[in-house]
Amino acid sequence: MKVVGARIPRYDGVAHVTGRTTYVDDVSVPGTLWAKALRSPHHHAGITSLDTSKAEAMPGVHAVITWKDVPLLEYGHLAALGIPADEPLLAKDEVRYRGQPIALVAAESEELASAAVEAIEVGFEERPALFDIRAAFDADAPKIHHWGNWYPHFEGEMDRRQIRKGDIEKAFDEADTIVQGVYRPAAIEHAPIETQVCQVVPEPDGRLTIYSCTQALYFSLGVVAAHLQVPLNKLKIVGGTTGGGFGGKVDTATETMCSLLAMKANRPVKWRWTREEEFLCSSTRAPWHMELATAMTKDGWILGQKMLTLHDAGAYARFSPYGLTKHSFHHTGAYSIPHLHFDGYVVFTNRTPTTAMRGFGVTSVSFAVETHMNRVAKELGIDPLEIRMKNANRIGDTSPNGIAYTDPSTIDTLKAIADAIGHELPADYRTMTNEPRAGELLPEHLVAQVGSTEGH
Amino acid sequence: MNLTVNGVTHEVVGRELAPLLDVLREDLRVTSAKAGCHQGGCGACTVLVDGEPRRSCLLPAGYADGTQITTVEGLGAPESLAPIQQAFVHHYAAQCGFCTSGMMVAAQAYIEHGGTDDAEAIQHALGGHVCRCTGYAKIIDAVAAAARGDSFDLTTTAVGKHTTMANGGAE
Numbered sequence: 001m002k003v004v005g006a007r008i009p010r011y012d013g014v015a016h017v018t019g020r021t022t023y024v025d026d027v028s029v030p031g032t033l034w035a036k037a038l039r040s041p042h043h044h045a046g047i048t049s050l051d052t053s054k055a056e057a058m059p060g061v062h063a064v065i066t067w068k069d070v071p072l073l074e075y076g077h078l079a080a081l082g083i084p085a086d087e088p089l090l091a092k093d094e095v096r097y098r099g100q101p102i103a104l105v106a107a108e109s110e111e112l113a114s115a116a117v118e119a120i121e122v123g124f125e126e127r128p129a130l131f132d133i134r135a136a137f138d139a140d141a142p143k144i145h146h147w148g149n150w151y152p153h154f155e156g157e158m159d160r161r162q163i164r165k166g167d168i169e170k171a172f173d174e175a176d177t178i179v180q181g182v183y184r185p186a187a188i189e190h191a192p193i194e195t196q197v198c199q200v201v202p203e204p205d206g207r208l209t210i211y212s213c214t215q216a217l218y219f220s221l222g223v224v225a226a227h228l229q230v231p232l233n234k235l236k237i238v239g240g241t242t243g244g245g246f247g248g249k250v251d252t253a254t255e256t257m258c259s260l261l262a263m264k265a266n267r268p269v270k271w272r273w274t275r276e277e278e279f280l281c282s283s284t285r286a287p288w289h290m291e292l293a294t295a296m297t298k299d300g301w302i303l304g305q306k307m308l309t310l311h312d313a314g315a316y317a318r319f320s321p322y323g324l325t326k327h328s329f330h331h332t333g334a335y336s337i338p339h340l341h342f343d344g345y346v347v348f349t350n351r352t353p354t355t356a357m358r359g360f361g362v363t364s365v366s367f368a369v370e371t372h373m374n375r376v377a378k379e380l381g382i383d384p385l386e387i388r389m390k391n392a393n394r395i396g397d398t399s400p401n402g403i404a405y406t407d408p409s410t411i412d413t414l415k416a417i418a419d420a421i422g423h424e425l426p427a428d429y430r431t432m433t434n435e436p437r438a439g440e441l442l443p444e445h446l447v448a449q450v451g452s453t454e455g456h
Numbered sequence: 457m458n459l460t461v462n463g464v465t466h467e468v469v470g471r472e473l474a475p476l477l478d479v480l481r482e483d484l485r486v487t488s489a490k491a492g493c494h495q496g497g498c499g500a501c502t503v504l505v506d507g508e509p510r511r512s513c514l515l516p517a518g519y520a521d522g523t524q525i526t527t528v529e530g531l532g533a534p535e536s537l538a539p540i541q542q543a544f545v546h547h548y549a550a551q552c553g554f555c556t557s558g559m560m561v562a563a564q565a566y567i568e569h570g571g572t573d574d575a576e577a578i579q580h581a582l583g584g585h586v587c588r589c590t591g592y593a594k595i596i597d598a599v600a601a602a603a604r605g606d607s608f609d610l611t612t613t614a615v616g617k618h619t620t621m622a623n624g625g626a627e
Contacts, residue, residue, distance in 0.1 A: 010545070016553030017541040017560060019488025019528040026487040191588055193492040193500050193554040243490070243554030244588045275493035 023243050024197045024211045025272060032199065033062055033106040035261055035271035036113035038120050039281060040095035040102060043350040044130075044142065047093050049123035052103055055116040060108035062265035064116070067092040069260055071229035077251065077318045080222065084153055086145065087316035087353070089227055089256055095124070096144060096315035097352050099281030106261040106269045129350040133289055133310040136347045144315065144348040151313065151321055151346035159345070161321075161328045163400050166339035166448065171304025174445075175295035179376045183292070183368035187312070188285040190357055194243020195273040196282060198254035200262040203236075208262060210237045212255050215245040223252040224259055235259075247356035251283050251318060286320065286354035287312040288364040292372045295339070300382045302391045303445055304339030307331055309365070313346045314353035320346045323361035329401045330362045333369035334410040335388070336397040338449040389414050389429050396436045396450045404451035408434050457521035461486055462530030472518030476510075477501045479517040480527070488528045488557040492586070499585030502558035503527050509562045511584075528557045531564060537610075539602045540564050546608040549598035551589035559585050563599040573600035 015021040052064045067073055067090040076085035091102045103120055107113040128142040135141050136149040143149065152159045172178065199211040214220040217239040225232050242249055254271050262269040273282070289310040295303040309327060313320035324344045331342055359366070377384040392410035399405065411434050418425050437446060459466050461484060471479050475494075480486045480503070492500030494513050501513040504526035532538035537545070540563055550556040559582060566581040578599045579592075587595060601608075 010548065010550075012553065013545040013548070013550060014534045014537070014541075016550035016556050017528065017537065017544045018532065018534050019486075019557050020534070021553050022487075023490070023554065025491065026481075028482075028485065192552070193498055193586060193588060194490070194552070195492075242552060244552045246588065272491070275495060275497070 021241060023194060023241050024199055024213045025194070027199050027211045029199065029201050029268040032268040032270050033108060033261070033265055034110040034113045035104055035106050035258055035269050036110070036117045037101045037257075037271075037277075038103040038105075038117045038122065039277075040091065040098055040100040040124075042095060042124055042126055042129075043098045044127045044144075045095050045124040046127060047091060047095060047102070047122065048125050049121070050102065051121040054121065055105055055119040058107070058112070058116050058119060060112045061105060061116045062108075062267055063106040063261045063269075064103060064120070065257070065260050065264060066090055066103045069264065070227055070256075072227050075223060075226040077223065078322060079226070081322070083317060083321050087318065096348075097350055099277070099352060100315070101257065101281075104257050104261055104271075106265050106267070131349055131351060133287070133312045133347040133349060136310075136349065142350075144350065149348050151317055151348070154321065161324050161342075161344040163328055163331075163340055163342035165400060165402075166304065168304050168306060168339045168341040171295045171339035171445070172293075172306075174297075175303055176298040177296045177379065178293055179296055179372070179379050180291070180293045181368075181372045181375050183288075183290045183371055185288055185364050185367055187287045187351070187354065188357060189279055190244070190246040190248035190282070190284070191278070192242075192244030192246065192248065195275060195278040196249070196253045197270070197272040198258040199268065199270045200255070200258045201268040202262050202266055207234050207236060208259050210235060210255050210259060212237050212239045213242050213245070213249055214239050214252065214255070215242055215247070215249040219250070220252045220255050224256045227256045228259060228263075246358055247285070247360060248282055250356045251353075253282065281352060283314070283318070283353050283355035284351075285357035286314070286323070286364070287351075288368075290365065290368040292368060294372065294376055296376060296380060298380065300377075300380055300387045300390055301443060301445065302335060302337050302376075304341075305332065305337050306341045307343070309342070309344035311344065311346050311361075312351060312354060313348055314351040315348060316353045317346065317348075318353050319355055319360070323356065326361035327365050329399060331365050331369070332400050333366060333373070334393055334408070334413075335369075335373075335391040336393050336446065336449055337391070338445055340400055342400065385414055385418055385423060385425065386429055389425075389432055390441070392434075394434050394437050394441075397446075398449060398451040402451070410434070457518055459484070459517065459520055459525060460523065461525045462527060463524075468517065472521070473516050475513050476503070476505075476515045476517045476520050476525075477512035480512060480525075486527055486529060490554055490557065492554065497586070498555070499558045499562070499582075500555050502562050502585070504561050504565055507565060507568065509565050526561060526564075528560050531560065538564070539605070539608075540567065540599070542608040542610060543598040543602035543606065544595075545610055547594050547598035547601060549590065549595045551587075555585060555587045559587065559595055563602065566599065567603050571599075571603050573603045575600065578603075
């Protein structure tokens with residue numbers, strides 16, 4: 001290990017402390033217009049009319065765009081992975097979350113752009129909104145999409161991410177105790193100190209230079225090119241300097257709309273979200289609903305586990321199917337559980353679409369699993385560290401998706417935690433390692449759980 | 457009005473009522489102070505006006521007429537870093553860097569006013585500054601180190617011409 005524990009120079013440290021790092025908002029291009037968005041004031045509504053003529057006629061307004069100006073209106077963030085598009089770049093006939101963009105204006109000043117947005121006439125027909133993922137399955141729940149309220153395109157067109165391993169009924173029949181728990185972490189706003197910001201410059205050769213605060217430059221390049229229906233070599237994205245992102249700047253939030261305005265006005269355009277927009281309209285970490293039931297022996301072995309997960313995607317899928325898949329692969333935590341029954345749904349609501357944030361999909365399930373392990377330990381009257389070490393993944397144990405671990409670190413980590421908090425472990429736990437299970441640590445129920453690490 | 461920024465005096469006309477932040481960034485192209493919220497809530501726009509930390513997003517530029525304004529550009533250049541800048545580099549107190557300028561000028565004022573390495577006092581002095589990356593501990597460590605007058609060996613924590621590269625990093 002060359003890096004862990006070593007002092008590694010920050011390549012950008014000196015630039016940061018001397019004010020020389022150039023963020024997108026620090027780029028200055030003469031003649032730049034300001035962009036502002038007309039956003040939905042409703043959580044859920046039909047759009048009955050949209051008239052931008054008064055805004056377009058205002059002196060100093062150089063471009064107004066609506067859905068009609070977007071060459072490819074719907075392009076999914078993960079279309080390249082086969083996850084179908086479901087979100088229009090600009091709302092066409094329906095808005096599904098408060099703050100959803102409907103039209104954008106580019107004008108000589110920020111104040112003028114705001115005034116032009118006010119001059120756009122839009123009619124709405126309000127519809128009932130859905131915020132509780134648990135209610136999404138009710139027959140009388142408001143319908144978010146025409147196909148329903150949950151994502152229907154997992155492998156084989158299944159409407160859920162499903163894992164079945166071993167014989168779950170046998171595990172629950174043989175259990176001494178079933179421990180149940182429900183875990184519901186809330187949405188979290190990334191709140192980077194740099195709000196979403198973009199500057200686009202039309203170049204004389206017909207290309208666009210896009211200054212972006214994205215966390216995923218080449219990803220954004222593909223998304224912009226797809227919406228604009230232009231080859232990649234027409235776009236030059238300048239990125240790599242992000243004033244905080246934490247996952248929230250993986251979404252291509254500003255670049256495409258800013259590009260469309262710059263092309264229509266043939267002027268440089270800048271769009272910098274206000275702090276209010278950042279809180280109201282930017283994506284968040286998803287709220288989750290997780291139900292766990294664990295089949296335990298009285299001496300602390302986990303025989304099997306059932307789990308139901310509802311992942312709140314907000315109004316559109318974006319990255320959520322991918323996040324739920326990661327979630328499902330990690331849903332046993334750091335523990336070896338031979339019999340599994342997992343169902344996970346990506347559920348749509350009228351919330352702002354949710355996205356990646358620090359451990360996308362995994363943080364939520366780790367919170368649930370570890371909180372649940374403490375509950376299990378308490379109900380059985382077993383030390384919470386010992387019950388974790390006993391069931392910890394070892395070399396050869398297999399994950400929910402069938403991967404055999406080659407060097408799991410759970411036991412070493414737990415021993416280090418015990419040391420750090422001054423927790424005295426029994427002698428046989430102090431000498432425990434991640435070597436393959438044998439003897440007392442390979443009870444009959446775990447024999448079939450051990451796989452081959454060859455080929456990994 | 458006359459704005460003296462990092463020792464250089466500029467005559468600015470007709471912008472007395474604009475936020476000092478906008479005048480610094482747009483008129484004078486001094487960009488280290490950032491618009492994090494434009495509501496006085498995050499501290500990223502903080503500059504020193506006659507040595508006192510001020511939210512430049514809420515301060516009409518006319519109020520700074522005739523004063524000495526200091527931003528991080530004025531604390532020290534890459535080849536001549538001030539102690540507070542060295543401390544921030546050494547302790548990895550800047551991560552994304554967006555809040556750093558405001559943090560550092562506030563910390564500079566704290567130290568110039570006789571602030572010590574007491575963590576609680578530093579927290580109080582920087583209480584109006586939001587950072588989403590570091591969890592604050594590294595920032596407090598850096599300010600404490602600068603307040604103590606620690607000396608810093610940046611050869612293993614900074615990349616640049618003023619350092620000897622210990623890890624083969626690029627110039």
